[in-house]
Amino acid sequence: MKEYVNIKLRKEFKSSIIDKYRDNKSPLMQILQESQKQFGCVPVEIQQLISEELNISTAKIHGVVSFYSMFSLKPAGKHIIGICTGTACHVKGAQRLVDRVEKELGIKYGETTKDGLFTLAPTRCVGDCSKAAVVMVDDTMYGNETGESIIKILKSYQNKKS
Ligand code: FES
Structure with a gap:
């Protein structure tokens, strides 16, 4: 598996983040949040580092990272697309939007496009x-969206890139 955070970055993360929070009452969430902010995710090598430094099992850390939607295991794309699937949006066809965007970008929920531009969350x-x-x-926020209108919006982000 490709290593995402090299030894130098891990050392820096230990001294600037883990050492900063390690004596707090429950440092795990704060450290995970810092990783998410810094790397755009909580990669496996950071989970291992936290495990060694705080003596918490990697299974427990992985469980916390997987449970909370604010954490991800892989780096997120430049833009995060969130299609609301609450009740009102569901009634107005949110699932059709999800299907259309997944098809257009070739990714599923939680995945990032190959060019790193979008993550569908x-x-x-x-x-x-x-x-x-x-x-x-x-x-x-974009409201009253249909499948075609959201594709136009996504294209405007793609065009900004070039
Ligand atoms: S259900 Fe409230 S904004 Fe979508």
């Missing part, structure tokens, strides 16, 4: 149900 109600179906791209 599961998203619950974002609190603007009157605009269902809602799609978030990073911090920008």
Whole structure:
């Protein structure tokens, strides 16, 4: 498996993050959040490092990373697409949007496009149900979306890249 975080970065992570939080009451979540912020994920080698340093089993760490949707095992794409699948959006065809975007980008939920531009992330109600179906791209919300309108929006992000 390709190593994502090299030895130098691991040493830096140990001294700047693990050592900073290790004496806290429950340091694991804080350290995982720092990894997510720094690397865009919590890669296996960071999980191993945390395990060695804090004497927590890798199984437990992996369980926490898998349980919380804010953590991912692989680096995320430049833009995070969140198609709301809350009730109102579901009624307005959220699943059709998911199917259309998955087909267009050739990825499934939780995956990142090969060019690293998009990650498709599961998203619950974002609190603007009157605009269902809602799609978030990073911090920008798009409402009343249809399959074709969201593809146009994604293309605008693709065009910005070039
Ligand atoms: S259900 Fe989608 S915004 Fe509320």
